[in-house]
Amino acid sequence: MPQNNQKVVLFELFGERALWQLPSEALARWSAALPAPSALAGILGASLGFRQSGRPAKSGGWETSQDWLSWIETACPEVAVALVTPVKRQSMNTNGLKTPAELPASSGGTATLRILQTFLEEPRYKVAVRLDKGESELISALKNPKFPIYLGNTHCCGKILNPRVVLAGDSSAETHAPWALWSASLPDAEYNWCSRMDIGGSQRLKNDGYIHLPPDSTAGSLEEKHWFKTWAE
Amino acid sequence: MKKQPQLDPTKNTVQILFAFEAIESRPNLDPYGAGLRRDEDTGQVLTSDVHLKHHIRRGLKPAAEEAGMEAPEIFYEKKDENGVSRSLVSRVEALGVKSAEEILKTCVDLPLFGFVYAKPSGSKKVPGESFQKNGACNTLLAPRTFHRAKVLYVGKNNAFTQKNEAGEDKAASGSAISDVLEYGMFLTLLEVNIPALTENIGGHKLGDDPEKWVELLLSGIWKAYSSHRMSSNTQRGQFASFLMAWQPTNPEEITPTTLKQICYNEAAVTNVVEARAALKGILPGFLQDWKWSPETEIYRHDPRGILADATK
Numbered sequence: 180m181p182q183n184n185q186k187v188v189l190f191e192l193f194g195e196r197a198l199w200q201l202p203s204e205a206l207a208r209w210s211a212a213l214p215a216p217s218a219l220a221g222i223l224g225a226s227l228g229f230r231q232s233g234r235p236a237k238s239g240g241w242e243t244s245q246d247w248l249s250w251i252e253t254a255c256p257e258v259a260v261a262l263v264t265p266v267k268r269q270s271m272n273t274n275g276l277k278t279p280a281e282l283p284a285s286s287g288g289t290a291t292l293r294i295l296q297t298f299l300e301e302p303r304y305k306v307a308v309r310l311d312k313g314e315s316e317l318i319s320a321l322k323n324p325k326f327p328i329y330l331g332n333t334h335c336c337g338k339i340l341n342p343r344v345v346l347a348g349d350s351s352a353e354t355h356a357p358w359a360l361w362s363a364s365l366p367d368a369e370y371n372w373c374s375r376m377d378i379g380g381s382q383r384l385k386n387d388g389y390i391h392l393p394p395d396s397t398a399g400s401l402e403e404k405h406w407f408k409t410w411a412e
Numbered sequence: 413m414k415k416q417p418q419l420d421p422t423k424n425t426v427q428i429l430f431a432f433e434a435i436e437s438r439p440n441l442d443p444y445g446a447g448l449r450r451d452e453d454t455g456q457v458l459t460s461d462v463h464l465k466h467h468i469r470r471g472l473k474p475a476a477e478e479a480g481m482e483a484p485e486i487f488y489e490k491k492d493e494n495g496v497s498r499s500l501v502s503r504v505e506a507l508g509v510k511s512a513e514e515i516l517k518t519c520v521d522l523p524l525f526g527f528v529y530a531k532p533s534g535s536k537k538v539p540g541e542s543f544q545k546n547g548a549c550n551t552l553l554a555p556r557t558f559h560r561a562k563v564l565y566v567g568k569n570n571a572f573t574q575k576n577e578a579g580e581d582k583a584a585s586g587s588a589i590s591d592v593l594e595y596g597m598f599l600t601l602l603e604v605n606i607p608a609l610t611e612n613i614g615g616h617k618l619g620d621d622p623e624k625w626v627e628l629l630l631s632g633i634w635k636a637y638s639s640h641r642m643s644s645n646t647q648r649g650q651f652a653s654f655l656m657a658w659q660p661t662n663p664e665e666i667t668p669t670t671l672k673q674i675c676y677n678e679a680a681v682t683n684v685v686e687a688r689a690a691l692k693g694i695l696p697g698f699l700q701d702w703k704w705s706p707e708t709e710i711y712r713h714d715p716r717g718i719l720a721d722a723t724k
Contacts, residue, residue, distance in 0.1 A: 193668045195553050228607065233513075235542045272444045273460060295444075301670055322664045323424055327550060327605045334461050336550040336603060338668050397460060 185347045187401070190307040192222070194337035195332035196269065196298035203342065208296040210331065212266050213359050213390045218331060219306065220251060220260045220409030223317065228325030251409060254317075255309040259405040260390070261305045261354045269300040297333065299390055305354050307401055309347070318342055352401040361407035363388045417626045417710040419606065421673030423659040426626055426710065427552070427702060430655050431718070432637045433684065434596045437649030439463070439555075448563060448591050454675040457596050462514035464600060467647065468629070469521045476520045481618045487519040487527060487650040497553035501667050504529075504538040512543035516612065522605075523612035524549045524629055530636040549602055549611035549629060557596040559676035559690055560665075564592045597653060597687040599671055601702065604629065630655060630711055654719040657711040660703035673697050691722040697721065 199211040199218060214222075228248035236242045308317065321342035328337040345351050378403050388407070419426070440459035442449055449458045464613040469486050476484035485507060492498050492506070496640070509515050512529045516522045526547030531540055570585040606622050611622045637652035660666060674697070715719055 190664075195551075196672050230611065231541050233543050233545045241544060259463065271449070271460060272442050273462060301672065306681075324661070325607050327546065327603070327608060329546075329550075330456060333546055336552050338552070338665065338666060339662070340664055340668070342664055 183398070186225040186314060186344050187307060187347045187349075187352060188310075188314060188317055188321070188341035188342065189345050189352060190306055190308075191263075191340040191402040192290060192304040192306050192328075192330070192337055193300065193340060194330040196300055196301045197335050198296060198298050198408075199331040208294060210297060211267065211301045211390075212262055212302075213260055213392075214259060214304070214331065215390060216361070216407055216409045218297050218387070219260065220256065222246075222328055222337075223308065223320075223409070224250070225328055227317065228320070240276060250313070254313045256308055256310040256387075256409050257406040258409055259307040259358050259401055259407070260301060260358050261358045263354050264301065264303045265307050267300045268297050271294060271296045272296075275298055276339075288381040299330075302330070305356075307347075307406075309406065314344065316343060322408045347401055353399060355398045357398050358401055358405040359390045359392055360404065361388055361390055380397065417630065417657060419623050419626065419710065420659050420687040423463050423663075425663060426606065426657050426659055427704075428602040428604065428630065428633070428655070428657045429599065429600050429699070429702075429704075430598065430633055430704070431597060431653035432650055433553075433653050433687070434593050434598060434650045437593055438592065439596070439598070439650055440592070442645050446590075448593060450563070451556065451672065454672055454677060455680065456556045456558075456591050456672065456675055457561045457563070457598075458554065458556035459598070461554040461586070461600075463523050463646075464551065464555050467636040468632050469525070469636075470642065471634065471640050471689045472520050472524075472628065472632035474635050474640055475631035478608075478631065479618065479628055481520070484618070485519045487515065488521060488525075501532050501535050501538055508614075509539060512539045512541050513617065515546055516541070516543070517616045520618060520628070523547070523609060523616060523625065526612075538644055542684075545612060546608065548606075548612055549604045551600055552603045553599070553601040553671050555598045555600040556671045558599045558674060558694060559597065559687065560679070561596045562594045562680040562682050565589050566596050566658075595670055595682050595684070595687070597681070597684070597691070598652050601671075626657070626711075630657060630713070634713060654714040655712070656704075656709065656714070656719060658704045658708040659710060660708055661705075664701065666703050669698055669701040677716065685706060689720060690719060691718070692724075695722040707714055 197210055198208060199214050201209060201211050224244065224247040227250065229244040229250065231244050232242045234242045271353060273296055310317065321339050328339055329335055329338040425694040438448060440449060440463040441447060451458060452458070452701055457569065469488060471706040473484050473486055484721065486504055490497060504515065505516055507515060509518060515529060516527070522545065524547055526545050531542050567587060567589050569587045573585045576582050584622065606625060609622050609625055613625055634652050637650055641647065641650065674694050676694055681687050681690055712719065
């Protein structure tokens with residue numbers, strides 16, 4: 180049952196474009212419509228100023244901030260997210276990897292790998308966060324984020340807007356768009372295209388799960404079923 | 413009026429509005445179609461943020477020299493001093509660094525725009541560990557004309573025929589059509605994150621004063637579109653118009669109006685007189701939405717008075 184008297188941190192997330200990567204997409208870069216739990220956790224971590232070393236992790240990928248992981252363990256944040264603007268996509272062809280001298284002469288010597296990136300155009304999200312402790316610290320950080328906010332990719336800069344504390348049953352926690360649902364495994368095939376909205380590198384899949392909007396979703400208030408945990412190693 | 417930027421230590425971001433004009437030119441092109449990048453909804457012409465940063469990198473070099481750095485290095489330079497294309501290995505070798513992190517502390521473009529150093533496999537000539545660092549400067553709004561633009565089509569005919577696959581002269585010389593932007597005033601909004609910048613410039617050869625680096629960036633942007641422009645096909649005919657920076661108070665109260673949302677669409681703008689007139693109706697509201705005010709402004713370079721005129 181929803182606990183309507185529970186305090187919730189609520190904010191909007193906006194960017195000129197977003198590129199939430201799908202694990203099934205390598206270079207084509209078709210954006211999912213919703214961020215993964217880990218992406219939302221990263222946005223909270225960037226706001227709070229957890230620093231990343233920039234060095235590779237032994238398990239692959241890049242080293243994760245230990246301070247950030249400790250914060251997740253302590254604060255136990257859960258999130259809910261709704262895309263409140265229509266899904267609109269924008270394609271942009273870009274020049275990607277260049278491999279001038281490493282290639283043998285027989286291959287032409289110089290090659291440029293072109294990438295078609297399909298962004299979300301001007302998406303706006305409503306994001307809710309509930310946590311065990313550190314609420315006021317989080318609100319301060321969201322008002323003046325320490326590090327840049329990215330919507331899935333470093334060239335998709337985002338803005339956090341209007342962070343505030345409300346009660347879970349408050350009318351401002353309602354949206355005209357449905358709140359997303361989370362599931363650990365791939366949802367049923369009858370779900371609409373949004374069921375593909377699983378995010379993160381493949382190694383994160385087992386932790387991230389799948390964010391989706393069932394076809395019969397309706398707009399409304401934030402309920403217990405809409406909350407999901409953020410990713411942690 | 414041009415001021416040296418003085419940062420407010422309580423604020424984490426600097427926002428930079430940069431305007432440049434493109435006259436009878438082809439700024440950035442779609443690498444598949446080789447045509448202008450256009451927004452079909454609004455008739456605006458746009459460029460990628462990568463294209464903008466590529467320009468700015470060229471301006472950063474003379475800006476760093478002015479700031480007192482001897483022989484500044486730009487990491488993402490496509491060619492060496494002899495005009496030969498560089499590989500990652502030869503680029504890193506030329507820097508003479510011992511670690512991947514040292515690349516960040518040597519080149520002037522990386523603390524601002526970031527990089528991913530994926531060690532080339534099999535090479536022992538370069539630092540052996542991978543490294544990545546996010547840039548401190550990104551585009552909140554990538555460059556696009558603030559107005560509907562007029563695109564012209566120019567036919568080109570070859571003087572002579574070419575050979576066909578059999579090695580015979582073709583019956584007729586070839587022809588092609590390319591699109592050209594008649595006129596466009598582009599706006600772009602960049603954001604510099606000061607904590608990220610401070611972290612990235614720690615121990616850098618150019619020093620670790622964020623104010624100096626913000627000044628370097630502003631100077632580099634201007635130089636890239638004025639004194640240090642390039643004549644390549646996609647970069648010619650583009651000129652700096654004005655540049656302004658401010659540190660918004662209460663950034664969470666910003667109304668993030670986009671350049672698509674404010675597009676001037678009454679008529680296609682085809683020259684600077686029309687652009688200046690249209691800008692008057694658009695810029696004051698746009699700046700207000702992004703929390704600019706005279707009190708938050710830290711830098712302005714507006715030699716032709718375009719900005720002053722639009723915000724009068």
